[in-house]
Amino acid sequence: MAHFPALDPAELPADAVEIGRIADAWGVKGWFKVLAHSASPEALFSSKRWFLQPSEKGAKTFSGTVLLQVRQAREHSDSIVASADGVDDRDAAEALRGARIFVPRSSFPTAGEGEYYWVDLIGLDVVNREGVALGRVRDLLATGPQTVLVLVYEEEGKERERMIPFVSAFVDQVQLPERRITVDWQPDY
Template sequence: MTKDEHSKRILLGEISGVHGIRGDILVRTYTATPDAIASYGPLTDATGTKTFSLKIVRVTDKGVVARIAGISDRTTAEALRGTKLFIAREKLPETSASEFYHSDLIGLNAVAEDNTPIGKIVSVQNFGAGDLLELQPPEGASEFIPFEDQWVPKVDLSARTVVIRRPPSTGDETEDAETDEPEQT
């Protein structure tokens, strides 16, 4: 699979575990509604070489329990744990001018509100409390920015930019150090 073909695929979910002895799997989905993952047709792995047809059994608070055609035992299903599930972008609904897929954000230039370059968006993560943009500045470690209007007021796909308002620093502040003296009793 060429790099161009790979970039035209969207990550929809990941096999996070197994359920029962008949080979059912637990899928963490990244779709707007969890059971939508099965509605786009067969999914592929990261290499694009393995194809998976899912049938949703039920939706749980941890994702969806699904069956994969051709998988009928727990051992075979267990071997798929960690497999990321992709779909060709053209199989997904078109987005409106104000909508985008998370994968559209990766590689965008991040700028401050005054248009000063501050880095690139290298990933979109969700650790349970909401989506986060991973911002890689030109130098130093990456940082996570909450993907909320308050911190990300504008995404311009045509200009390939995202405007970032950085949250206040949570690091050690010198002025805080002066006021953090122990109380005298």
């Protein structure tokens, strides 16, 4: 029976964003591998306080929300590894397997000019230069060299999907306060 690390129960912050999950133990000293939801995991590295919730599937070694005080998180070959207070051996790290990682949006580093966090784009309305509504951003896909906006819209009473490359050739303006993206795109593309 694996012993569970002593983690403090916590309240999930109102601005919490799910940014990854714990994949597995790494080594014998309590380190663990992390699978980030984003290709750019800066939010994982910038926050020393991760809020964990149990995996939606599989065995649950804890319930509710717990706070993990991260000692170190870094890239290691093609993955991310981390260590945390109270997670001191392989058994403790294995007990976290599958846990969902949340960090407060307020702890994300400031995005650079013309850069956006995916989480900030989801739910935005997309219109073209003529003001025609093309849909709402439901998801983003990383397709190697570029990111693609996945829009959902209704047509003849059915929900449909539209994909628009998130590149400057097509995206004119992202207006976060107005919750709108303006694109050079036509409904029949």
